[in-house]
Amino acid sequence: MRYVLLILTGLLLSPVTTLANDEPQKPAQPELKIIVDTSEVPELKEWGEKSAELIRQWHPKIAEMLPQEGFTPPQEVRVVYKKDMDGVAHTIRNQIVISGNWVKQHPEDTGMVIHELVHVIQAYPRGGPFWLVEGIADYIRFYKYEPQTRLRGINPERQSYRDGYRTSAQFVAWLEKTHPGIVQKINEAIRKHEYQNVLIRETTGKNVEQLWDEFVKSEDSKGRR
Ligand SMILES: [Zn+2]
Structure with a gap:
């Protein structure tokens, strides 16, 4: 895969580092372009460069986990580090916005990238x-990227599959384990704007609530140490 990395560190967008890596045996592969902007938080320049490398390595892996015929994921990813921003990070289309303060307080948190x-x-x-x-x-983060990270067990009194993030990730991991291929199926449906919970029933023969009940009774809901 051809790969271009631009690191933006100054207001004048200088210095700009460009790295190109050609693999001539795969000329049809689209070029992945990663643009990292740490100009607001120059002390995170190195962390920003590491995040670009992480994206270079994981973009093709994640693309393979979420495939779809005729679909090519964005081949340009921008990462902007913000000086004054609450929370952790968010993504709008192909732009990832990350809180500089969060990174300074949690420099080990590459999983959020x-x-x-x-x-x-x-x-x-x-x-x-x-x-x-x-x-x-979070399923891809905690089960593919950092499978060693501890996860708290599920408390069904207080948690639901609808919670998103780690709770849903653990349920999704169990769903994929018990019904291999379901994540790809769900992913395709969401991309086509066609997803409904009935897809899960058609695939598994059970509705989501029944599956959640099975999951919370299983060992897989007890967390990971
Ligand atoms: Zn998110």
């Missing part, structure tokens, strides 16, 4: 099912 990169590759139209959009992003 993966979570946001999943959103870029999902490229879902608006109005997708929140719990699956966030659940799949």
